[in-house]
Amino acid sequence: MKKEIRFWNGSIAVSEGAIVAGCRFFAGYPITPASDIAEYMALRLPQEDGIFIQMEDEIASIAALLGASWGGAKVMTSTSGPGFSLMQENVGLAAVTETPLVIAEVQRAGPSTGMPTLVGQGDVMQSRWGSHGDYETIVISPSSPQESFDLVIRAFNLAELYRVPVIFLMDECIAHMSERVVIPPKEEIEVVERIKPNVSPEKYMPFQPVNDIAPMATAGMGYRVHVTGLTHNEKGYPMTTSPEVQEWMVRHICDKIRKNEHKIRDIEEYRMEDAEIAIVAFGIVGRSAKAAVKMARRHRIKAGLIRLKTIWPFPESYFESMADSIKKFIVAEINYGQIKLEVERAVHGKASVELLPKFGGAVHQPMEIYQKIKEVKNGN
Amino acid sequence: MKTEIRFAGYGGQGIILMGNIAAKAAVLYDGKNAVYTPSYGPEARGGAASSNVIIADEEIDYPYVTSIDVLVAMSQLGYENNAPILKDNGLLIIDSDLVRLKNGAGKVAKIQATRIAEQLGKRIVANIVMLGFFTAVTEVISYGSMKKAVLESVPAKYKELNEKALEMGYKEGMKWQE
Numbered sequence: 001m002k003k004e005i006r007f008w009n010g011s012i013a014v015s016e017g018a019i020v021a022g023c024r025f026f027a028g029y030p031i032t033p034a035s036d037i038a039e040y041m042a043l044r045l046p047q048e049d050g051i052f053i054q055m056e057d058e059i060a061s062i063a064a065l066l067g068a069s070w071g072g073a074k075v076m077t078s079t080s081g082p083g084f085s086l087m088q089e090n091v092g093l094a095a096v097t098e099t100p101l102v103i104a105e106v107q108r109a110g111p112s113t114g115m116p117t118l119v120g121q122g123d124v125m126q127s128r129w130g131s132h133g134d135y136e137t138i139v140i141s142p143s144s145p146q147e148s149f150d151l152v153i154r155a156f157n158l159a160e161l162y163r164v165p166v167i168f169l170m171d172e173c174i175a176h177m178s179e180r181v182v183i184p185p186k187e188e189i190e191v192v193e194r195i196k197p198n199v200s201p202e203k204y205m206p207f208q209p210v211n212d213i214a215p216m217a218t219a220g221m222g223y224r225v226h227v228t229g230l231t232h233n234e235k236g237y238p239m240t241t242s243p244e245v246q247e248w249m250v251r252h253i254c255d256k257i258r259k260n261e262h263k264i265r266d267i268e269e270y271r272m273e274d275a276e277i278a279i280v281a282f283g284i285v286g287r288s289a290k291a292a293v294k295m296a297r298r299h300r301i302k303a304g305l306i307r308l309k310t311i312w313p314f315p316e317s318y319f320e321s322m323a324d325s326i327k328k329f330i331v332a333e334i335n336y337g338q339i340k341l342e343v344e345r346a347v348h349g350k351a352s353v354e355l356l357p358k359f360g361g362a363v364h365q366p367m368e369i370y371q372k373i374k375e376v377k378n379g380n
Numbered sequence: 381m382k383t384e385i386r387f388a389g390y391g392g393q394g395i396i397l398m399g400n401i402a403a404k405a406a407v408l409y410d411g412k413n414a415v416y417t418p419s420y421g422p423e424a425r426g427g428a429a430s431s432n433v434i435i436a437d438e439e440i441d442y443p444y445v446t447s448i449d450v451l452v453a454m455s456q457l458g459y460e461n462n463a464p465i466l467k468d469n470g471l472l473i474i475d476s477d478l479v480r481l482k483n484g485a486g487k488v489a490k491i492q493a494t495r496i497a498e499q500l501g502k503r504i505v506a507n508i509v510m511l512g513f514f515t516a517v518t519e520v521i522s523y524g525s526m527k528k529a530v531l532e533s534v535p536a537k538y539k540e541l542n543e544k545a546l547e548m549g550y551k552e553g554m555k556w557q558e
Contacts, residue, residue: 178416291441
């Protein structure tokens with residue numbers, strides 16, 4: 001097979017990528033600016049012998065994903081901020097029941113109903129801890145239709161590998177812009193399947209980790225499973241008065257992600273080899289920042305770009321070691337400082353960290369970032 | 381070499397499709413880098429609509445149009461809203477039945493795209509007439525590529541009509557070139 005070239009927007013690219021990754025179940029509820037994904041999946045999934053359901057709301061949509069995932073399917077929904085808020089209860093249920101699923105969250109400017117048709121990146125923290133209690137998620141941010149295709153495949157792989165909800169955190173403009181998308185030959189695309197039990201049904205424990213992750217039996221395989229949102233032991237039985245089991249369970253659902261952060265980590269570095277000032281950005285802002293770095297380099301300013309393709313788990317040790325050589329970080333994001341605080345925490349005071357915010361409705365222009373680079377350079 | 385193009389008109393004229401087709405032609409058939417961004421707002425038919433295309437030989441980082449090389453205006457508002465960011469040496473293309481120019485317009489190419497479409501029997505193909513004209517006048521995208529992209533983007537039963545519309549516009553553009 002040869003590679004194929006398409007002209008797709010981010011919504012189509014993420015849908016086609018999901019199908020390549022094996023997604024055959026989608027339940028969702030329309031919301032601007034994410035409806036294009038649901039509309040496209042409604043067309044495509046039946047052609048792939050998959051199932052598309054428009055549910056009565058977002059709460060039911062993600063509930064359906066949990067059920068279908070335990071039924072053995074690879075599953076996805078799409079939504080935007082307000083709908084994602086409604087899904088949070090069951091994001092927590094997915095985390096605690098260790099259910100693989102992918103949520104394509106096309107961010108718009110918030111809070112609340114905010115600016116439905118316009119860009120925002122204010123759901124960074126929501127995607128990490130929008131539900132109650134201690135848990136970890138994996139959050140991925142694409143900056144082009146090409147990455148919407150490539151990285152959503154990775155999102156599915158990570159969801160299946162770590163048995164965790166993965167949030168595919170898109171920007172409104174990435175969903176709507178169209179560009180060249182190169183589809184590699186099928187044999188060059190890595191698709192990961194979830195680990196299934198190979199012990200007898202009598203010996204199987206659905207939440208007993210083997211090398212960090214518990215093999216997952218699904219309906220029809222002949223294993224007995226008990227799936228509950230209550231604190232549960234390795235058998236899946238509720239243990240609602242045992243602090244010891246609670247500790248074991250919470251440590252497990254968090255540590256399986258925290259311990260593997262370096263494997264999950266995905267960062268693009270641009271002109272960082274001799275950089276003195278680093279711009280930190282993700283999604284659409286990564287593109288403005290790259291243009292700004294090119295401007296700075298033309299003016300002999302040693303600037304570079306650190307673009308986060310995975311946002312959570314946060315690459316703390318990466319930033320800590322970068323701060324040995326980089327003394328000035330600028331975080332450009334379309335919110336009032338969510339990643340900025342993480343970078344600041346990670347560098348342990350070894351470098352200055354400045355925020356260049358946008359508040360939603362517009363993307364940083366390269367010139368604005370370049371001006372900030374100059375300002376920071378001339379700061380001392 | 382980088383060309384920033386904006387198509388502007390009102391909702392219902394097929395303005396969004398114009399940008400999409402032009403960028404698709406550049407990427408899939410001319411093998412260039414291009415990015416297409418629609419203006420994405422709450423408007424429906426009748427509201428201001430625009431779509432944007434950047435075509436470049438190099439990698440396109442920032443995907444938005446900031447200063448326009450080619451402005452294609454199919455409404456008075458589309459012209460007035462966008463003329464201020466048209467480059468001094470930029471090209472303005474208008475449907476001369478729909479846009480009245482103000483003083484100080486620079487290089488202008490005029491076509492009665494909607495009228496030509498009406499003569500073809502379907503006013504709705506005015507956007508494709510305009511795309512044909514745009515192709516000839518700007519030479520940013522090859523005619524063959526544009527034709528492929530148009531035919532791929534329209535319903536099968538209207539292919540002939542759209543092909544005709546594109547050709548009529550293109551011929552008008554060739555006349556302007558002379």
